[in-house]
Amino acid sequence: xxxxxxxxxxxxxxxxxxxxxxxxxxxxxxxxxxxxxxxxxxxxxxxxxxxxxxxxxxxxxxxxxxxxxxxxxxxxxxxxxxxxxxxxxxxxxxxxxxxxxxxxxxxxxxxxxxxxxxxxxxxxxxxxxxxxxxxxxxxxxxxxxxxxxxxxxxxxxxxxxxxxxxxxxxxxxxxxxxxxxxxxxxxxxxxxxxxxxxxxxxxxxxxxxxxxxxxxxxxxxxxxxxxxxxxxxxxxxxxxxxxxxxxxxxxxxxxxxxxxxxxxxxxxxxxxxxxxxxxxxxxxxxxxxxxxxxxxx
Amino acid sequence: xxxxxxxxxxxxxxxxxxxxxxxxxxxxxxxxxxxxxxxxxxxxxxxxxxxxxxxxxxxxxxxxxxxxxxxxxxxxxxxxxxxxxxxxxxxxxxxxxxxxxxxxxxxxxxxxxxxxxxxxxxxxxxxxxxxxxxxxxxxxxxxxxxxxxxxxxxxxxxxxxxxxxxxxxxxxxxxxxxxxxxxxxxxxxxxxxxxxxxxxxxxxxxxxxxxxxxxxxxxxxxxxxxxxxxxxxxxxxxxxxxxxxxxxxxxxxxxxxxxxxxxxxxxxxxxxxxxxxxxxxxxxxxxxxxxxxxxxxxxxxxxxxxxxxxxxxxxxxxxxxxxxxxxxxxxxxxxxxxxxxxxxxxxxxxxxxxxxxxxxxxxxxxxxxxxxxxxxxxxxxxxxxxxxxxxxxxxxxxxxxxxxxxxxxxxxxxxxxxxxxxxxxxxxxxxxxxxxxxxxxxxxxxxxxxxxxxxxxxxxxxxxxxxxxxxxxxxxxxxxxxxxxxxxxxxxxxxxxxxxxxxxxxxxxxxxxxxxxxxxxxxxxxxxxxxxxxxxxxxxxxxxxxxxxxxxxxxxxxxxxxxxxxxxxxxxxxxxxxxxx
Numbered sequence: 001x002x003x004x005x006x007x008x009x010x011x012x013x014x015x016x017x018x019x020x021x022x023x024x025x026x027x028x029x030x031x032x033x034x035x036x037x038x039x040x041x042x043x044x045x046x047x048x049x050x051x052x053x054x055x056x057x058x059x060x061x062x063x064x065x066x067x068x069x070x071x072x073x074x075x076x077x078x079x080x081x082x083x084x085x086x087x088x089x090x091x092x093x094x095x096x097x098x099x100x101x102x103x104x105x106x107x108x109x110x111x112x113x114x115x116x117x118x119x120x121x122x123x124x125x126x127x128x129x130x131x132x133x134x135x136x137x138x139x140x141x142x143x144x145x146x147x148x149x150x151x152x153x154x155x156x157x158x159x160x161x162x163x164x165x166x167x168x169x170x171x172x173x174x175x176x177x178x179x180x181x182x183x184x185x186x187x188x189x190x191x192x193x194x195x196x197x198x199x200x201x202x203x204x205x206x207x208x209x210x211x212x213x214x215x216x217x218x219x220x221x222x223x224x225x226x227x228x229x230x231x232x233x234x235x236x237x238x239x240x241x242x243x244x245x246x247x248x249x250x251x252x253x254x255x256x257x258x259x260x261x262x263x264x265x266x267x268x269x270x271x272x273x274x275x276x277x278x279x280x281x282x283x284x285x286x287x288x289x290x291x292x293x294x295x296x297x
Numbered sequence: 298x299x300x301x302x303x304x305x306x307x308x309x310x311x312x313x314x315x316x317x318x319x320x321x322x323x324x325x326x327x328x329x330x331x332x333x334x335x336x337x338x339x340x341x342x343x344x345x346x347x348x349x350x351x352x353x354x355x356x357x358x359x360x361x362x363x364x365x366x367x368x369x370x371x372x373x374x375x376x377x378x379x380x381x382x383x384x385x386x387x388x389x390x391x392x393x394x395x396x397x398x399x400x401x402x403x404x405x406x407x408x409x410x411x412x413x414x415x416x417x418x419x420x421x422x423x424x425x426x427x428x429x430x431x432x433x434x435x436x437x438x439x440x441x442x443x444x445x446x447x448x449x450x451x452x453x454x455x456x457x458x459x460x461x462x463x464x465x466x467x468x469x470x471x472x473x474x475x476x477x478x479x480x481x482x483x484x485x486x487x488x489x490x491x492x493x494x495x496x497x498x499x500x501x502x503x504x505x506x507x508x509x510x511x512x513x514x515x516x517x518x519x520x521x522x523x524x525x526x527x528x529x530x531x532x533x534x535x536x537x538x539x540x541x542x543x544x545x546x547x548x549x550x551x552x553x554x555x556x557x558x559x560x561x562x563x564x565x566x567x568x569x570x571x572x573x574x575x576x577x578x579x580x581x582x583x584x585x586x587x588x589x590x591x592x593x594x595x596x597x598x599x600x601x602x603x604x605x606x607x608x609x610x611x612x613x614x615x616x617x618x619x620x621x622x623x624x625x626x627x628x629x630x631x632x633x634x635x636x637x638x639x640x641x642x643x644x645x646x647x648x649x650x651x652x653x654x655x656x657x658x659x660x661x662x663x664x665x666x667x668x669x670x671x672x673x674x675x676x677x678x679x680x681x682x683x684x685x686x687x688x689x690x691x692x693x694x695x696x697x698x699x700x701x702x703x704x705x706x707x708x709x710x711x712x713x714x715x716x717x718x719x720x721x722x723x724x725x726x727x728x729x730x731x732x733x734x735x736x737x738x739x740x741x742x743x744x745x746x747x748x749x750x751x752x753x754x755x756x757x758x759x760x761x762x763x764x765x766x767x768x769x770x771x772x773x774x775x776x777x778x779x780x781x782x783x784x785x786x787x788x789x790x791x792x793x794x795x796x797x798x799x800x801x802x803x804x805x806x807x808x809x810x811x812x813x814x815x816x817x818x819x820x821x822x823x824x825x826x827x828x829x830x831x832x833x834x835x836x837x838x839x840x841x842x843x844x845x846x847x848x849x850x851x852x853x854x855x856x857x858x859x860x861x862x863x864x865x866x867x868x869x870x871x872x873x874x875x876x877x878x
Contacts, residue, residue, distance in 0.1 A: 006626075009403060009445070010403070012443075064626075147403055147404060148402065148403050148407075149402060149403070149404055149407040169401075170401045173401050173402075173403065174401075177397070181701055184696060184701050185701050185702075185704070187663070187665050187685045187694075188694060188696065188701060188702050189704075190684070190685045190686040190689060191663065191685050191686075191688065191689055191692055191693065191694055192689065192690075192693075192714060192715035192718060192719075192760065192761070192764060193689040193690055193715055193718030193719035193764070194689075194714070194718045195686065195718075208704070209704045210704075212703075212704035212705075212746075213700055213701050213702065213703055213704045213746075214701075216700055216703070216746040217698065217700045217701060220700065221398045224393050224394075224395070224398040224399065225398055225399065225401065227352065227357055227361075227391065227393070228391065228393060228398070228399040228456075229401070229411070230357055230361055231355050231357065231386055231389070231390065231391040231460075232386060232411050232412035232415060232459060232460070232463065233386040233387075233412055233415035233416050233463070234411075234415055235415070236381070236386065236415055236416070237415065237416070237417055239417060240414050240415050240417060241413075241414050241417050241418060241419065241420065241423065242414055242420070243406070243407070243410040243413075243414060243420060243423045243424060243427070244407075245420065
């Protein structure tokens with residue numbers, strides 16, 4: 001329970017990352033998503049990933065969260081590289097390792113000409129992995145350094161309807177409790193002789209056995225919470241006031257400006273470069289821009 | 298003692314309510330008047346409509362619920378049907394059983410500010426209301442604390458504060474102390490009582506734990522099957538003891554004692570009771586009680602549970618724990634060097650405040666948690682090498698929340714599930730016996746999740762009984778349950794001679810059913826012995842935030858060695874009344 005809660009909830013400290021306005025954090029995340037999608041260069045992508053990771057050091061995240069992040073990143077990057085290396089379909093591609101030879105009986109035919117690890121696939125997988133890892137890491141950094149109240153106010157400040165923001169934040173708040181309950185349900189069933197199945201036909205029975213008590217308990221809890229918030233005049237008015245007022249600091253404004261400027265610049269440069277490579281638009285005056293795109297983006 | 302009372306604050310006239318999709322009304326012609334500043338305690342068996350009545354007070358029923366509603370409810374002269382949610386929220390504050398189901402903020406201040414923010418107060422005003430509300434519940438220093446860092450009692454006080462911040466005239470509370478440890482219960486009751494006395498807030502409180510709450514109430518109202526069947530001042534309500542007994546409601550021990558001795562009074566504490574015992578010769582009346590009122594079986598259970606010579610079937614140690622250190626985080630051990638042996642046939646009550654390590658100990662016994670240091674041997678096998686599945690069929694666990702144990706389509710399937718998985722041969726017989734043992738034979742075709750809380754608990758227990766495990770672990774099984782449900786379950790285990798380890802905050806239940814009581818504090822066992830030995834040690838009890846039951850207090854005062862009403866009555870009837878005090 002304590003472990004699940006520590007992982008799921010924000011760690012509140014007084015660091016430069018924690019002090020950033022939640023609205024700025026959300027906008028930085030959105031900017032980074034655009035940058036990560038636009039970038040193709042593995043070195044620049046790796047640099048972006050390192051910049052994001054440095055945020056965890058600045059935020060002085062506890063070991064349990066760093067461990068969780070490491071597990072998630074390893075699974076994500078390894079899974080992406082592995083799948084892309086095997087199933088890369090673009091040409092040209094260079095085989096660096098043969099897993100199943102085309103001549104291998106049955107399997108060679110089943111795999112439609114063998115199974116290989118491609119050099120280009122590895123490279124493509126690494127880029128894809130780093131792209132997803134950067135976004136995931138920054139998302140987690142944002143959640144782990146922002147108190148739920150600030151997150152709620154941040155979402156509302158960005159014009160997300162209060163009811164929707166409240167639902168999102170409350171769902172996150174109850175997540176660790178639900179995780180703990182699932183663990184309890186599985187153990188209770190094991191003690192009654194049930195062996196939960198991870199594969200095969202038994203998985204449906206297992207899922208139902210776990211979901212039924214967990215969901216019915218969630219419904220009961222949600223009912224209580226709903227009555228509790230209703231009795232505190234939730235949505236009694238179309239507007240509401242707030243005890244805490246969010247305020248952009250100069251630092252927030254500077255960081256946000258840099259991020260948005262960088263994101264817009266990268267996207268525009270990539271767009272121009274793609275127009276050039278596709279033969280849609282070219283002008284010699286943009287040669288330095290094309291060079292930057294080819295060399296670094 | 299009482300404060301200024303004004304006019305009628307709640308007036309309910311001929312209230313009928315039927316939930317959507319149901320044919321039977323839950324409330325059937327309720328008539329009730331509550332005066333301003335009154336403290337009314339509403340009780341009754343589970344499923345009688347108490348919580349439903351509470352929800353009608355601030356308009357959640359019928360504004361948000363739908364269903365068929367008729368009759369009239371006036372709050373401070375305003376008809377709930379004619380006013381909106383916002384207006385009613387400022388008049389009636391609702392507090393529920395489990396604070397963890399109500400608190401959604403991570404910071405105390407946010408939780409308390411939620412109501413005033415919804416009511417569109419100005420920032421400065423919200424700030425003041427939050428401060429005032431926290432002051433009223435005695436937590437002014439916790440304003441910026443994380444809600445997760447608070448104890449159960451503190452969390453419930455935050456729930457109360459979040460209502461107080463909206464300045465309600467009435468606090469309606471649905472079993473607010475049923476999940477609290479004794480320290481938390483005292484915190485809440487002190488807070489509520491002060492709000493009632495000093496702020497003149499009317500209190501309408503639903504609770505099963507009459508023995509703890511009756512001293513604070515002005516009136517006691519009893520509901521049965523959607524109707525009010527008794528409405529009396531607290532001092533006179535127990536004159537109708539037969540109603541409480543019939544409905545299986547818990548009566549304060551001191552009241553039970555006086556009625557047994559033929560004393561016409563309803564004292565709620567040992568101090569109030571002792572002078573009453575001077576009043577005369579109660580031999581005849583008490584003899585009748587001793588021969589007729591107490592079932593022989595229960596009497597023997599009391600003497601057995603309290604006796605030094607209570608038999609343990611044999612000396613085989615089912616559980617052997619050596620220097621156990623365990624927890625959820627290596628840097629924060631919950632159990633710190635536990636040494637313990639539990640033998641076959643023992644019924645061990647584990648007591649202590651929330652966070653003292655009771656549940657962690659139980660999880661270690663079920664191999665759900667592994668020792669960080671030391672060893673736990675169950676049936677001679679080290680749990681470090683085992684998973685909970687290794688003990689399937691041999692250990693049965695019933696959690697505080699029975700909902701996590703119910704997943705089949707009918708109660709009967711739920712009970713068959715274990716024996717079926719374990720490939721037992723006599724499944725039908727086991728199922729029937731378990732259904733009968735928990736009195737749910739007539740509910741066997743019902744969906745378990747749709748049963749009442751008491752019925753759900755009995756179904757969960759029956760699902761473990763059908764496996765007939767050698768060791769049964771119960772994590773606070775008495776929480777939020779009627780006395781009848783508790784007794785039925787515990788009597789079954791006692792009669793069957795099961796080896797039982799159960800966590801409880803209820804010292805009376807522990808005294809009645811445990812052959813041995815462990816008291817835990819800060820991850821260590823600070824007392825381990827027969828109930829009557831443990832209960833004598835006031836310092837140990839205080840350390841675990843426990844108090845002696847009033848009967849033991851009275852016996853101590855009188856210099857008598859008695860630990861139950863039966864024992865005390867026996868001794869008192871054999872003594873000359875003049876010698877007593």
